[in-house]
Amino acid sequence: PSATCLPHQNNTVxxxxxxxxxxxxxxxxxxxxxxxADMYTRLANVRFDTKVEEEIEYHTDYNSLNASLSSHWPDPSLGYGDTTTGSNLYNILKKFLNNEKVSLCGALVLIAVKRYPNESDVSNIITQLRANHVMVYIAVDSIPSGGTNSAALYEMSFQTNGYCAFATGRDLTSAFYYMSWILARPYQFIAQNFVVSGSGRIEIPAFKTPTPENRDEWGLQAITVQNHALDNSFISMNYTIESTDGSYVLKSPSQDVVPLFGSAQTDHLLLNGSLSYKWTIDYHYKTDAPQIIQLRMYSLFYHDFIPLPPF
Structure with missing residues (x-):
């Protein structure tokens, strides 16, 4: 990216x-x-998996975006009508990456998937996304309408410091709803991934937030517990986020935090710029098979891009 590529500066969703x-x-x-919409310079939307491929529409204001969304509701009758055809999502993303209309730097991509792509290697797309600091967030229906490969979707979000939620039915709706709150908290300041198995604990040592001194804000935290649809090897995940002086404690599960929806949980937390925090996660899986836990945290206040995972 150019030297002027900064998070949430003139960026696109x-x-x-x-x-x-x-x-x-x-x-x-x-x-x-x-x-x-008014937090972003450019807005774009597209309905994919249609028999006749649709073009991405670009907007500068929410009225135009709203009109476009309202005239492009999801409609399975416009789709492929079979279970074998893979999603054309990657074609759409290639078009976005090669568009001449909007800046890619620091763009956010929010995707709702029902049909899986068939491609298994999307390293070219991932490389391009990473080069432009594009973050990809995907809600994947764990009961697909077709296609075969959901692993590459997870990989694409993982490699861009986004995350991927697998769920179905109401849980999918909730997972995507809370995921989309990230639009309101554009500065990611924690993005860590842990390969774990069995039972154990992850501890994020004391950290400061981008929140200004003596200011409070509602930040956002997200956690995912598997890199595929939730299966019966997952038993439980509990965590505590607390200030090091003990004045603030947030525990999950509790009535203060929404539950896991499928494989992901996203919710607000109160942050104060004068405090340091630590995050402790206890996990339990039935087997010793490797699992990936992703941790993310977001603020309304500026923070540089977090380094991307090795690729």
Whole structure:
């Protein structure tokens, strides 16, 4: 990226959704896009998995975005009508990456997937996304309408410091709704991934937040517990986020935090710029098979891009 590539400076949000996705999941993503539109310079949306491939539409204001979203509801009857055809999502992303209309630097991509792509190697796309600091967030329906490969979707979000939630039904709708809150907290300041197995504990040592001294803000934290649809090897995950002086403690599960929806949980937390925090996660899986836990935290206040995972 150019030397001027900074987080959330004149950046773009793309909302891409499968025509096979359920209306409610689509609606919550669309609602957040329109609600937070004024925080972004350029807005883009596209409905994919249609028999006739649709073009990405670009906007500078929420009225234009809203009109476009309202006239492109998901509609499975416009789709491929079989279970074998793979999603055309990667074609759409290639078009976005090669567009001449909007800046790619620090773009956010929010995707709702119902049909899986068939491609297994998307390293070219991942390389391009990473070169432009594009972060990819994906909600994947764990009961697909077609296609075969969801692993590459997870990989694409993992490698760009985004994350991928697997769920279905109401849980998918909720997972995507909370995921889309990231639009309101554009500065990521924690992005860590842990390969774990069995039972154990992860401890993030004391950290400061980008919040200014003596200011409070509602930040956002996200955690994912598997790199595929939740299966019965997952038993539980508990965590505590607390200030080192003990004045603030947030525990999950509790009534203060939304539960896991499928494989992911995203919720607000209160941050104070004068405090340091630590994050402790206890996990339990039935087997010794490797699992990936992703931790993310976001602020309303400026923070440089977090280094990307080795690729």
């Amino acid at each position: 793309l909302y891409a959704y499968s025509t096979d996705i359920d209306y409610k999941t689509y609606y919550y993503g669309a609602d957040c896009m329109v609600f937070y």
